[in-house]
Amino acid sequence: MRYSGYTCWRAVIANVGDEPPGATETWGAAGRVGVIPLTQQRIYWFACINAPANDEEFKRFKVKDLYEHFRHYHAPIPGILRQTKDSALLQNDIYDLKPLKKFAYGNVLLLGDAAHATTPNMGQGACQAIEDAVVLAEELKRHGSYHQAFPAFEQRRLRRTRDIVRQSRAIGQAAQLENSLLIAARDLLLRAMPAALRSKQFEKLYTVDFKGAAF
Ligand SMILES: Cc1cc2nc3c(=O)[nH]c(=O)nc-3n(C[C@H](O)[C@H](O)[C@H](O)COP(=O)(O)OP(=O)(O)OC[C@H]3O[C@@H](n4cnc5c(N)ncnc54)[C@H](O)[C@@H]3O)c2cc1C
Structure with missing residues (x-):
């Protein structure tokens, strides 16, 4: 941690x-x-x-x-x-938890905070745990056995959760600045950031890799 x-x-x-x-x-x-x-x-x-x-x-x-x-x-x-x-x-x-390289260990699978505890700066901790549950259910339904389902889950979830942990940590570092010069530079950058770039970041967050399987 x-x-x-x-x-x-x-x-x-x-x-x-x-x-x-x-x-x-x-x-x-x-x-x-x-x-x-x-x-x-x-x-x-x-x-x-x-x-x-x-x-x-x-x-x-x-x-x-x-x-x-x-x-x-x-x-x-x-x-x-x-x-x-x-x-x-x-x-x-x-x-937070430094991003792990694996979530699946034989018949043991890490998910939720145990796999990717994140700082709360993006409000994504519980959201990612819920996404994990949906993806795991999809993969178990698709493969019928944890032997294939757990590695398939890991493959779908590692990168997204790693990116969120990193981005959330970076947001926290920017938000908690105390030095007045750095604060002025941060505020200038945020004001100058084009709205399109800001919404692109949200788009990535809200585009979830669900396969649409009904279960
Ligand atoms: C300040 C703060 C703000 C947050 N804001 C948000 C937010 O806005 N949006 C959001 O999506 N997330 C937010 N989160 C994160 C969110 O709370 C967590 O990501 C989420 O609760 C993780 O769920 P989980 O089920 O993986 O783990 P947990 O909620 O930790 O659940 C694990 C459960 O397992 C139990 N347990 C542990 N060991 C054992 C054992 N040996 N046997 C049986 N039971 C056991 C624990 O008692 C616990 O009930 C915030 C977190 C914090 C700290």
Whole structure:
């Protein structure tokens, strides 16, 4: 496992505002905050701060500490932090798995996080686990035996999951920059990136190698 260099707090809270907030992700030198409206008047938020792994001070962080840390960020971030109860806070250091060269080991097959745990920057961890399940079901149906199905699964899944792990890690590194010169260069590059290039990256993500087998 590889430590990403940042730790993450998250919570789901009731939305007490009149309007649900839009889904946003804010990158700043103090860290990154994401806000995602959910159904039933709830909000999911996360906050990532650069930190040594297993840092004792951050482990003791309460909502008020996060509020102090991010109080200069734009609305609704400080308000959302203030509304969160300590009991709703979840904190985890963020790790990923260096891409493996194999998923199939005889009659043992790795899938989901066991095969390709990724940083959460693309929101793809569980999505890739679900894709694994669909592809495995297809290959088992096609071959009828794990002898052929497991290597066929591996062949279809290695490259896609490896690319996502790498891209997600790179996004995290860009998002967690603290140096003001590097931040200015990153922001300039992102603004200059043609929309067509951005949508091409999404296209790749959403083009899934399903064979369309009904099962
Ligand atoms: C902060 C954060 C944000 C995330 N955001 C997203 C997101 O937006 N979108 C997304 O798609 N993914 C996201 N993920 C990733 C997602 O949670 C994981 O990729 C997903 O849960 C992996 O599923 P899994 O079934 O492979 O593994 P797990 O969910 O880890 O399930 C493995 C299960 O096996 C059990 N287990 C372990 N050992 C044994 C044993 N010996 N016997 C029996 N049971 C055992 C465990 O208790 C666990 O229940 C996020 C992750 C984090 C940390």
